[in-house]
Amino acid sequence: MKPAPGLSRHFLQIKDLRAEEYGYLFERTRIIKSRFKNYERYQPLVDRTLAMIFEKASTRTRVSFEAGMYQMGGSVVHLTTGDTHLGRAEPVEDTARVISRMVDLVMIRTYEQAKIERFAAHSRVPVINGLTNEYHPCQILADIFTFIEHRGSIQGKTVAWVGDGNNMANTWLQAAEVMGFTVHISTPGGYEVDPAVAGIADRSCYRVFDHPMQACEGAHLVTTDVWTSMGYEAQNEERRKAFVDWCVDDEMMAVAQRDALFMHCLPAHRGEEVTAEVLDGPQSVVWDEAENRMHVQKALMEYLLLGRIG
Numbered sequence: 001m002k003p004a005p006g007l008s009r010h011f012l013q014i015k016d017l018r019a020e021e022y023g024y025l026f027e028r029t030r031i032i033k034s035r036f037k038n039y040e041r042y043q044p045l046v047d048r049t050l051a052m053i054f055e056k057a058s059t060r061t062r063v064s065f066e067a068g069m070y071q072m073g074g075s076v077v078h079l080t081t082g083d084t085h086l087g088r089a090e091p092v093e094d095t096a097r098v099i100s101r102m103v104d105l106v107m108i109r110t111y112e113q114a115k116i117e118r119f120a121a122h123s124r125v126p127v128i129n130g131l132t133n134e135y136h137p138c139q140i141l142a143d144i145f146t147f148i149e150h151r152g153s154i155q156g157k158t159v160a161w162v163g164d165g166n167n168m169a170n171t172w173l174q175a176a177e178v179m180g181f182t183v184h185i186s187t188p189g190g191y192e193v194d195p196a197v198a199g200i201a202d203r204s205c206y207r208v209f210d211h212p213m214q215a216c217e218g219a220h221l222v223t224t225d226v227w228t229s230m231g232y233e234a235q236n237e238e239r240r241k242a243f244v245d246w247c248v249d250d251e252m253m254a255v256a257q258r259d260a261l262f263m264h265c266l267p268a269h270r271g272e273e274v275t276a277e278v279l280d281g282p283q284s285v286v287w288d289e290a291e292n293r294m295h296v297q298k299a300l301m302e303y304l305l306l307g308r309i310g
């Protein structure tokens, strides 16, 4: 029996869960990952179905959700705008009503955050944000779990953000507010974060720097993202000019903590937002980040569908 509309918990942005729930999720992720590495079968989601709706391209999000759901015993329906009526103007509310009567969980990658919120408001089942123009919460879950694996708690630490004030930057700010760390952010003029869009109440969780070197000074983690996110391709040329000094290189890593990590959600463009030396260098944990998408999302799906285990 599916729950009545409105009773599901959704994961549309970081502040949908509390700090204490993230502590639980990261511990579950550790256990679930360890079982996977030991080839132990763990299938709590037998007979459960995840619908994935993609209105933008994806490699990591698709594979991590799909492989993760199969590993937990469930199944997946993969939909795109081109092969559904979403691309033919069926209202998102109607799509939500229909799909959520047939599946147990929905993951959506789309453009405006307002669209996924409209979907969730009419869904009988939990909805997960697989990236919108405003947020990418599953990626930040993976990034923070990766930080914890390598360096322990992120509480009280400094994360340097170099580049666009985009969905990843907004999500780092929300995570800083919820989990108690600080973001040092440097963007080119005109590409700043907007705290209202980022959805943060406490401006003390971040500091803005004109120069990316200043943002990296003393940071425990340096991170960046593409200069042009999906949906903004028409601005590509003007962005290439504006962002030329916002390339994470060895000099920026040298002013961070000696054991600072480098992260990038991927896909990366070597020679644009990051040099090949940094991306492929010893401080980079980008492949762990990508793998951890699957493990954190398995813990998230388990939590949204089954609640706390044990």
Ligand code: CP
Pocket (backbone or CB within 6 Å): 057, 058, 059, 060, 061, 062, 131, 139, 265, 266, 267
């Ligand atoms: N990082 C990330 O979300 O990658 P994809 O766009 O490949 O899903």
Ligand code: NVA
Pocket (backbone or CB within 6 Å): 131, 132, 166, 167, 168, 225, 226, 228, 229, 230, 265, 266, 267
């Ligand atoms: N900011 C990027 C992230 C891709 C995973 C985008 O939205 O295209």
